[in-house]
Amino acid sequence: MPGPDLQLIKETFLVKEDGFELGSPSKYCLSVEMGSTHLSFAIFDPVSRFLKQIGKLVFEFNEKKDSYSALFSELLLKAEILTPGYHSVYVTWNMPGATLVPVPFFNETNKEKLLSLNYTLSANQRILTEEVRSSGIKVIYAVPEPIKSFFDIHLSNHRLKHIATSLLENQLLLNPKSNQNIAFINVNDKNFNLLLTNKDGLRFFNTFEFQNTEDIIYYTLFAMDQNKFDPLNDRVILAGEIEAGSGSHQMISRYIANLEFAITEKTIVRGEGLTTIPHHFYFNTINRFVCG
DSSP: OOOTTOOSEEEEEEEEOTTOOOOOGGGOEEEEEEOSSEEEEEEEOTTTOEEEEEEEEEEOOOTTTSOHHHHHHHHHHHOTTOOSOOSEEEEEEOOSOOEEEEGGGOOGGGHHHHHTTTOOOOTTEEEEEEEETTTTEEEEEEEEHHHHHHHHHHSTTEEEEEHHHHHHHHHHHHSTTOSSOEEEEEEOSSEEEEEEEETTEEEEEEEEEOSSHHHHHHHHHHHHHHTTOOTTTSEEEEEESOOTTSHHHHHHHHHOSSEEEOOOOTTOEEOGGGTTSOTTTTHHHHHHHHHO
16 A cells, blocks of 8 residues: 555646636536546536536556555545536546447346456456447446446446447547548557447447557557558547647658547537647547537
8 A cells, every 4th residue: 555655646737717616516517537547527517518627637556556545535635526416427437448249249148258358357346338329339348346436436426438438429429420431549648549430330449558659550550451441541530638740740640641630529618718728638538528
């Protein structure tokens, strides 16, 4: 268990609309995304869809040596928005290990076997399932019991989804029955989600760990090639905290011709206080509000 001087949270970021104070949470919606290294959040007005606040906490946590209770204590201390009483709460679990299967192949008795196809289930984890709307796809994944209990206790009215479900629903909503081949790359702190869709729907989804930009390029090009997508002609959308014009952006552009940054759903309103945040930053955290 960490000593009293060991801080798990290494970086905090917060930006909000001028003059905004949370006050009564019942007036607002909260979106939270959590992975192995981060917790990001966004607060909205549910009527106007006005984005009020965005924040992120970056932490270093190792389940084998660190205590969940220590992590949760720091999160509650530094993310004061983690409080009950919101109009609605959307939580996204952004971790590798989901298995996506056609609905006809799924039943409750075989979910553990299906999940084990690409994920080794450990002790103290809960298997969860959800259906991707309008797709005929079932997502099977595992969440550590302490994480699930944390959200059950502190944000009891939350709706939990895996990042695969959230991103796929978002892309099906933004590009319904598209005749295009579309690759969607969502870059996180230490891994990225890759989603390939075409006129027939989902072709590929996976989460890859990476150490540098070359890894992102390698896994993306390999997956596109295996699914007969063309990096020189097909549309590729990039989300995540990659600055436009940065070295990473320029390097990816060398291999992918039609690269564009993701755009937040157009019904979400930003005031001057949040216009400095690029639309492709915190993409899932913000757009999760639209898909529910």
